Amino acid sequence: xxxxxxxxxxxxxxxxxxxxxxxxxxxxxxxxxxxxxxxxxxxxxxxxxxxxxxxxxxxxxxxxxxxxxxxxxxxxxxxxxxxxxxxxxxxxxxxxxxxxxxxxxxxxxxxxxxxxxxxxxxxxxxxxxxxxxxxxxxxxxxxxxxxxxxxxxxxxxxxxxxxxxxxxxxxxxxxxxxxxxxxxxxxxxxxxxxxxxxxxxxxxxxxxxxxxxxxxxxxxxxxxxxxxxxxxxxx
Numbered sequence: 001x002x003x004x005x006x007x008x009x010x011x012x013x014x015x016x017x018x019x020x021x022x023x024x025x026x027x028x029x030x031x032x033x034x035x036x037x038x039x040x041x042x043x044x045x046x047x048x049x050x051x052x053x054x055x056x057x058x059x060x061x062x063x064x065x066x067x068x069x070x071x072x073x074x075x076x077x078x079x080x081x082x083x084x085x086x087x088x089x090x091x092x093x094x095x096x097x098x099x100x101x102x103x104x105x106x107x108x109x110x111x112x113x114x115x116x117x118x119x120x121x122x123x124x125x126x127x128x129x130x131x132x133x134x135x136x137x138x139x140x141x142x143x144x145x146x147x148x149x150x151x152x153x154x155x156x157x158x159x160x161x162x163x164x165x166x167x168x169x170x171x172x173x174x175x176x177x178x179x180x181x182x183x184x185x186x187x188x189x190x191x192x193x194x195x196x197x198x199x200x201x202x203x204x205x206x207x208x209x210x211x212x213x214x215x216x217x218x219x220x221x222x223x224x225x226x227x228x229x230x231x232x233x234x235x
Contacts, residue, residue, distance in 0.1 A: 002099055004220070005090050005227035010055040010071060012224075018048055024070045026056055036068035040084045045144045045154035045197075047073055047080050055079070055224055072222055079222040081184035084141045088123055090220070090227060091139050091180060095124060099229065102216055103135060103178060116166035136170050136177045138163050142191070142217075143184050150188035150217065150233060152181050156198045164204040167213050178214040179205075183233060184222060191217030191233040 016025040016033060021041045027033050036056045053074040060067040071086075072079045081087075088111075094100055095109045106126035113125040115136065124137040144154035153160055167177035181191055195202035209215055219230035 001221075001228050001230055002097075003226050004094055004099065004229045005086070007055075007071065007225055007227075008057055008059075010057055010224055011068075013054055013056060015048070015050055015052050015054050015073065017050065018044070023066075024054075026054055026068065026070065028056075034068050035066060036070040037064075037066040038070050038082070039086075040082050040141070040143075042153075043155050044082065047075060047082060047143045049073070049075060072224075076187065078185055078187045079224065080143055081141075081220070081222045081227070082143065086227075087141045087182035087184065088139050091137075091182065091218075092124065094229065095126065095137075100180075100216070100218070102214065102232075103137065105131070106133075106135060115170065117169055118162050118166055120163060120166045122166075132174055134175045136167060136175070137180060138167060138178070139180045139182055141184055142181045144194060144197075145185065145188050148188050149190045149192060150181070150183045150185075151192055151194040151197075153194050153198050153201055157201060160198075161201055161204055164201070164208050164213070168208050168211050171212050176212070176214065177208075178216060179208070181215070181217045181233075183217060183219045186219065186221035186228075186230060188219065189233050191235055 013026040013028040018024045024038045055072040107129045108127045126135040142152040193202035193205045217233035221228040
């Protein structure tokens with residue numbers, strides 16, 4: 001199981017409150033209360049329990065409004081990654097290292113490429129120069145679960161619906177599409193669409209699979225120092 005991310009030195013504390021989507025007040029172990037940036041703007045269903053242990057990074061910079069970022073929370077004996085800006089970096093690193101064999105073969109990786117009929121940007125475009133083949137890859141952070149079943153989304157996501165439509169639209173003889181669900185916790189070994197939260201997303205995902213969009217539910221173990229890739233969850 002390859003290590004795919006190394007955290008900087010993280011600071012432990014407890015969650016005091018999360019508000020206005022982008023802000024989380026954290027009480028550090030030394031008693032100091034700081035405000036950390038919360039990159040996850042969604043409802044964070046099931047992973048925002050006040051009083052739970054958390055990990056934050058400290059990255060002071062004149063370019064940042066907040067010096068701290070909320071990285072993970074500890075629930076049900078498991079660290080869960082909540083920094084939604086991290087999955088794309090991890091997947092990019094994995095693609096560079098050719099650690100996702102289901103997406104092979106490809107020779108080049110390019111991020112944030114404009115595409116589609118609805119003016120989207122794909123997370124990664126993989127190109128097999130030798131064969132003239134392309135694969136469009138979209139990444140979705142996933143933390144909601146019921147038992148060992150990971151679910152996405154945890155709320156209605158018109159943006160996510162659009163991304164599925166765009167992926168279906170690019171499929172052709174020389175172009176494929178893939179949707180990676182980044183399961184940001186190590187206690188889930190199955191994945192399904194969150195139909196209870198967004199029935200239309202679930203419908204579109206079923207349609208996309210039937211049309212050939214490759215769905216990869218990738219499992220990750222989050223620890224205070226690193227993230228490890230555990231392989232694919234069952235669909």
